[in-house]
Amino acid sequence: MKTTRRQFLFAAGLMPLVGSTRAANRRVVVVGGGWGGLSAARHLRALAPDLEVVLIDRQPAFVSFALSNRWLVDAAAQGPERHDYATLAARWGYRFLQAEVSSIDRSAGIVIAGNERLSYDWLVIAPGIRENYAAWQLEDPAMIAELCYRHGGAMVNGADLPALKQRLASFKGGDLLMSIPPAPYRCPPAPYERAMLLAWWLKTRKIPGKLIIVDPNPIMPAFRSILLDRFKDQVTYFDHAKIHQIDPARQTVSTEIDDIHFDAALLCPPQQAADLIWQAGLIRNEEGGRPSGWAAQGAIDFRSPADERVFIIGDSSGMVSPAFGLYPKTGHVANRMGLAVAQQIATQATGREFPPLLPESVCHVLSNVEPDEQTLIETSYRQRGDGFLLQQVKQTRNPNPGGEDVVWAEAMYRDFLRP
Numbered sequence: 001m002k003t004t005r006r007q008f009l010f011a012a013g014l015m016p017l018v019g020s021t022r023a024a025n026r027r028v029v030v031v032g033g034g035w036g037g038l039s040a041a042r043h044l045r046a047l048a049p050d051l052e053v054v055l056i057d058r059q060p061a062f063v064s065f066a067l068s069n070r071w072l073v074d075a076a077a078q079g080p081e082r083h084d085y086a087t088l089a090a091r092w093g094y095r096f097l098q099a100e101v102s103s104i105d106r107s108a109g110i111v112i113a114g115n116e117r118l119s120y121d122w123l124v125i126a127p128g129i130r131e132n133y134a135a136w137q138l139e140d141p142a143m144i145a146e147l148c149y150r151h152g153g154a155m156v157n158g159a160d161l162p163a164l165k166q167r168l169a170s171f172k173g174g175d176l177l178m179s180i181p182p183a184p185y186r187c188p189p190a191p192y193e194r195a196m197l198l199a200w201w202l203k204t205r206k207i208p209g210k211l212i213i214v215d216p217n218p219i220m221p222a223f224r225s226i227l228l229d230r231f232k233d234q235v236t237y238f239d240h241a242k243i244h245q246i247d248p249a250r251q252t253v254s255t256e257i258d259d260i261h262f263d264a265a266l267l268c269p270p271q272q273a274a275d276l277i278w279q280a281g282l283i284r285n286e287e288g289g290r291p292s293g294w295a296a297q298g299a300i301d302f303r304s305p306a307d308e309r310v311f312i313i314g315d316s317s318g319m320v321s322p323a324f325g326l327y328p329k330t331g332h333v334a335n336r337m338g339l340a341v342a343q344q345i346a347t348q349a350t351g352r353e354f355p356p357l358l359p360e361s362v363c364h365v366l367s368n369v370e371p372d373e374q375t376l377i378e379t380s381y382r383q384r385g386d387g388f389l390l391q392q393v394k395q396t397r398n399p400n401p402g403g404e405d406v407v408w409a410e411a412m413y414r415d416f417l418r419p
Contacts, residue, residue, distance in 0.1 A: 025052045028345060029111050029118050030094075031101050031276065032126035033057035033085055035064075035331035036314035039338025039416045040124045045093040047346035053094035056113050060098055061085060062417070063158030065187065066331060066409050069194045072165050073201035075369065080161050081409070083417050091419060101127075104280040106307050122345050123307075125282070125295075126314040126334065127274035129156060129186055132293070135270045136246045136253075147248050153179070153268035155186055167264065168201075173208040174263030177253065179243055182216040184294070185271045186315050186329045189365040189377065192223040194266075199231035200369050211235050212260060214253065216242040222367045222375045222395070243269075273316035282306060284318045294318030294326065299389050300356065302341055311344075313337035321389040328379055332361040335412060358382070364405035367397075374401040 028051055030041045041055045061084045070076035089096035099114030104123070111118045133144050150167075154160040178198065180191040198211050211234055219227070219239050227235050238257060245254040252261050272293040277283055282304055284296030297304055297312040299320035304310040314334035320327055327333050336359040343354040361379040366372065376396040383389055398404070 025050060026121040026349060027052040027054065027119065028122045028124060029120040030055045030124045030126065031057075031104075031111065031113075032128060032274075032314065033059070033062055033096075034126055034128055034314055034334060035412075035416070036334030036338040037124065037126035038062060038088065039335045040126065040311075040313065040342050041094045041338075042088075042092045042416045043339050043342035044345060047342055047352070048349045049093070051345070051349055054097060054118060055085065055089060055094055056097045056099055056101055056111070056118075057085060058098065058100045059085070059157070059159060061159070062088070063161065064331070064409075064413075065158050065161070065190070066412075067405060068158070068161055069190065069197050070366065072161070072168060072194070073197050075197060075201075080158055081413060081417070088417065101276055104276065106280060106310065109309065121309065122348075123310045124338075124341055124345075125276065125280070125310065125312050125316070126338070127276045127316055129271045129315050129329075130274050131156060131268070132270045132272050133246075136243055138246055138248070143248060147246075147267065151262075151265040151267045153266040155181075155268050155271075164266070168198075171207065171209070171264050174210075175212055175261060176202075176209050177212045177214065177260065177262035177265040177267070179253070179266070179268050180213065180215040180217065181268045181271050182242065184326050184329060185268075187331070187363075188328055189220060189222075189363055189375075191268065192220045192227075193366050195235070196223055196226055196231070196367070197369065199227065199234040202234045203231060204370075209234075209263075212262065213237045214241050214243055214255060214260065215239045222365065222397075226368055271315075273318070277312070277316050280310075282310070282312060292318055300340075300358065300383075301344060302337055303344075311341045313341055321391070323389065324391040327359055328361050330361045330363060332363070332412065333359045333379075335415060336360055338416070362408055364398075364401075364408055366401075366405075371399075372401055374398040374405065376404070 028044055030037045033055055041053050044053045061082055064081040068080045071079050085096040101113045103112045109119055154164040195213055202209055241255045241257055243253045243255055252259050273295050277295045282295050284292045286292050295312045295316045295318045297317055302311045302313050304312055315329040340357040358381040363377040365375045367375045376398055378394045380392050
């Protein structure tokens, strides 16, 4: 599809909205330009072209985490997939506004983003995650910012990956600490894949250092042998070890087991739904009223129980079933959520019916290197006759991978990024 100058200027937010508070057409505002938000915006324009769709994100471009771990340690030349939001908006026909969303007024149906107040008929919130440093007794914003700059694990924003790569390139030896967040967290296999590659990197580059892994969870079975046996000289592994405090000045984390010093680190504290979910009053409470840390939304329709015009998708989403808890926080799941919500809004707007769409997830995890080996993790869902949601997880070892991970990524990107 050829993009005109007018289309590009509109998509880039360089032309004003018609009536900034209320456009003539019904409007869908999508907050967050990750896998879920981009999928929702792209499919809304295809399924309900008469709707105005506005995508808001603080960043100028989408940067994908997928397939980035190899690149971090120079085991792959291809860097993270990057696409300017303005170009994507012009391609698919929605408007992009680069701005920080400061608040959502659900009673008025307004999103406040930068200098604009955008009214909406439907709101899709896909803001991702936040890191909860308060769980490590650290609440000073300036100290948190400095810690992220020097030792962050780059799990919130893909745009942080190049800086992490530079930090690793400058590491000449010593104790390299890597913390894994307590479940649930974004892309469950990714930290273990990254740890394995870091251990391989230390060994093959003959870097005089040790990778210290602090993991509050049980170690992922596919990585137990390689981390504890093959790379035993490079790795010290603390499983079921919870960090409860960090001292940035002394470069020390405290666990129930011991205080652990580090020379460099990839620190990943506990994760929660992004700030905007909390501000908008969309957090699910546990029994007794304690916040769960994640959003409340329907298991199938992803609609907020607090507001029928609001949908919550992606990594901020919370409990969906007593059988397995939450959907895995993967890009594939978020992408399917975005399509499902686009179909529901299109049905309300046009009367066109769509079959129910449940999430699914496919993950190709590098579980060994030289020789390469992958583990395929396939997650699917079905509803019983009584509506109870069930999850099936299938893991398959692939001893001779032939680029299946790249084929999967290319197929996903064609859905919401590439023409």
